[in-house]
Amino acid sequence: xxxxxxxxAEAGVLxxxxxxxxSEAVGTDIKQLRLESGQTVALTLQFSLRLVPQDxxxxxxxxx
Amino acid sequence: MAxxxxxxxxxxxxxxxxxxxxxxxxxGGFLLVVFPPYPSxxxxxxxxxxxxxxxxxxxxxxxxxTFSWLLPSEASQENxxxxxxxxxxxxxxxxxxxxxxxGLGLKAEPHSLxxxxxxxxxxxxxxxxxxxxxxxxxxxxxxLIFCAExxxxxxxxxxxxxxxxxx
Numbered sequence: 001x002x003x004x005x006x007x008x009a010e011a012g013v014l015x016x017x018x019x020x021x022x023s024e025a026v027g028t029d030i031k032q033l034r035l036e037s038g039q040t041v042a043l044t045l046q047f048s049l050r051l052v053p054q055d056x057x058x059x060x061x062x063x064x
Numbered sequence: 065m066a067x068x069x070x071x072x073x074x075x076x077x078x079x080x081x082x083x084x085x086x087x088x089x090x091x092g093g094f095l096l097v098v099f100p101p102y103p104s105x106x107x108x109x110x111x112x113x114x115x116x117x118x119x120x121x122x123x124x125x126x127x128x129x130t131f132s133w134l135l136p137s138e139a140s141q142e143n144x145x146x147x148x149x150x151x152x153x154x155x156x157x158x159x160x161x162x163x164x165x166x167g168l169g170l171k172a173e174p175h176s177l178x179x180x181x182x183x184x185x186x187x188x189x190x191x192x193x194x195x196x197x198x199x200x201x202x203x204x205x206x207x208l209i210f211c212a213e214x215x216x217x218x219x220x221x222x223x224x225x226x227x228x229x230x231x
Contacts, residue, residue, distance in 0.1 A: 007071030
């Protein structure tokens with residue numbers, strides 16, 4: 001299962017999805033700082049997350 | 065699968081956000097949306113304000129003048145966000161209308177008595193709103209003002225617009 005979380009902040013919910021067997025996880029948030037801290041945690045815990053800074057109303061969602 | 069966790073109530077255009085996500089989903093894909101509706105006890109997000117009045121539930125249902133006197137929007141960044149949400153006012157009706165417009169089908173809608181983020185932080189059990197129903201003899205619409213947070217499980221139909229044929 002592929003999961004996308006909009007406004008994921010530090011991507012804690014995505015980490016839970018990866019633990020329960022999601023094949024791919026993408027997170028977007030308007031706040032770059034929160035994504036950066038999420039990425040740091042993900043690197044430490046070896047989660048393969050893709051976190052993209054994005055405003056859902058003003059930018060297209062990155063595909064792929 | 066896509067998730068909006070306590071996000072949709074902050075967006076000015078609910079329908080645009082839902083249709084952008086809908087275009088990303090595969091047919092049969094799920095979308096989980098969790099948010100505190102505006103009429104709920106803390107639906108105005110006033111608890112993020114650091115002042116005393118922010119702790120008062122239903123404060124956001126007060127008239128504009130009283131509300132802005134108690135929580136001045138220029139006092140802090142949190143207060144100005146509370147005021148921005150006052151212009152969005154995402155209620156059940158507005159949300160469900162946007163769901164229909166975006167062409168999504170409704171699969172489940174659990175109502176929670178407690179704010180979910182708070183519930184997980186404190187390790188409290190899930191209290192579905194139906195438990196209150198036998199004790200509080202109110203009409204369903206009125207009962208909803210006690211509901212702190214609501215979750216909607218939506219599904220993109222396998223055949224586009226098929227939900228419109230049957231509903």
